[in-house]
Amino acid sequence: MTDQRSQAELVRQSLKRRYRKERRFRAYGIAAIAIALSALVILFADIIGKGHTAFIKTTVTLEVDIDGEAMYLDDASDERQMKMADFVEPLIRALMKEIPEAGESDRDDVRDLINPYASNQLRDALRENPELLNTTQTMTFLSHTDVDVYVKHAGDENYSIKLNEKQQAWVDTLYERGVVDTGFNDVFFSRGDSRDPSRAGILGAIVGSLLTMVVTLALSFPIGVAAAIYLEEFAPQNKLTDFIEVNINNLAAVPSIIFGLLGLAVFINLFGMPRSVPVVGGLVLTLMTLPTIIISSRAAIKSVPPSIREAAEGIGASKMQVVLHHVLPLAMPGMLTGSIIGMAQALGETAPLLLIGMVAFIVDVPDGFFDSATVLPVQVFLWAGSPELAFIERASAAIMVLLTFLIGMNALAIWLRKRLERRW
Template structure:
């Protein structure tokens, strides 16, 4: 009896020890998840905290007297007169009328509150509406980037305020009068890159990313699926195919910058293709994405039960018919999921595109696959390295847009997997 009680105590102690280990293991897992979520929360908080103001713009609402004598302009439709005309002076005069204590002595300080591109906007407006000449119009222009920074980040030590105390006083007064106001930054979503932060936009980078991703998808998906089908269904099992499989797995772990060097050496130096164009960027990203698509497609093909193949062969289907009519449709959801994840990875790549010249300063929105372009990650890289602190919020806002694309693509992959997957 005593011996039995002793063995029971031993078992009880062993169970207690095992339960403690399980609790510790569970606690370690919860701690790891908590650390990861905390890091993610800090990252998103920092990005959103710096980037939300990038979706806002600061504008000047002015009553502009479009006096032809002041602008030295008689005919807004005459290119020669437009080229020689002064479109800055009407803006300066309009702003000085809103500032009671502004004099000719501080005219230059007033002018620095106006965005450098405002005169170009006034010129374009007059060219489109010649009848406006010698009239007074209520017009809205972008404020100077220093005014934009002050309006959004006054008191924030992370941003240096470049306005003088007098200019800050003017800005506060103009905000109270409604001359300066903050609104949704449609310029950020309409234009391309610019030297002026207030005028900088992401449309050029977004279009460049879409064109590059289209080339990547058109090339990588059919090639990757065809390679996976051949290796899994038709290739003989020998040393050569084993060598190919091992190298495909190794290529999936190769740093992306290596593919950039390969694209630079082959597509640009050897074939003489142009730099900084979406078609070359798409081809480079295709090389990088192919291993991921091949591996995921092979895994999807392997997941199709052998009974499907045996049943098709039993009714007289050829090997090609078995693959095309039965295996491929059932494996397609997994292939699509792997391809979308590979495309999402390619969308966030910067290093290979830097090497093929897609780091160029691109102002115009690309209109085709052979137009000079950049992509969102490279645009973020350029703005993050700019000496202008106003580009910090633009870079953070662009990161938020890029993350939205990536989250959307991953959500689409999850939805397709849940929607189309078959359970055996």
């Protein structure tokens, strides 16, 4: 009886130890998840905290007296006179009217409140409508970057305010009167890159990314699916096939910069294709994405039950008919999921595109696949390396836009998987 009790006690102690180990293991898992989520929250909070103000622009609304005599302009339709005209003087005069305390000695400080490209806006307005000459018009301009930084970050120790005390007092007064105002920064989504942070936008990078992704998808999806079908359904099991499979799996783990070096050596140096164009970028990202699509497509084909093939062959279908009419439609959800995830990975790549010249400063929005372009990750790289904090702000905002695209693509992959998959 005593032996039975001692054995029961040993069993209870063993169970207690096992349960304690299970609780510890569960606690370790929960702690790991909590740490990962905390790091993710900190990352997002830092990005959003730095970048949300980039979606706000600072503007100056003025009553501009478009005086031809002050501008040395008699005929706004004369292109030669337009090139020689002074479009800055009307802006200075209009702003000095709003700042009565500013004297002639303060003209330079007043001029520094207006964006340097505001004169171009006035010139373009006159070119479109020469009848505006010698009239007074209410016009809204972007403020100078220093004014934008002061309005949005006054009192923030992380930002250096470059306006002097007199200019700060003027801006405060103009802001109270509504001459200086803030609003949604549509410029950020409607322009390409610029040397001036207040005029810098991501439209060129977005269009460049879309063109590059179109080339990547058009090449990688059909080639990847065709390769997966051949390897899984038609290729004989021999050393050559095994060699190909091993190398495909190895290529999926190769650093992306290697594909950039390959693209530089083959597409640019060997074939003489132009640098910094979406076609070359798409070709490089196709090489990088193909292993992921092939592996995921093979896994999707393997998941189709053998009974489907046997039933089709039993009613006389050929091997090609079995694959095209039965296996491929059932494996397509997994193929689409793998392809979207591969495209999302390609969208966020920077290193391979830097090597083929897509790091160039591109102002214009590309119109085609052979126009010079940049992509969102490279645009973030360029702005993040700028010493001006206003560009750092826009880099964080561009990261937010890029993350939105990536999260959207992954959500689409999950939705397609749930929508189209069949359970056996």
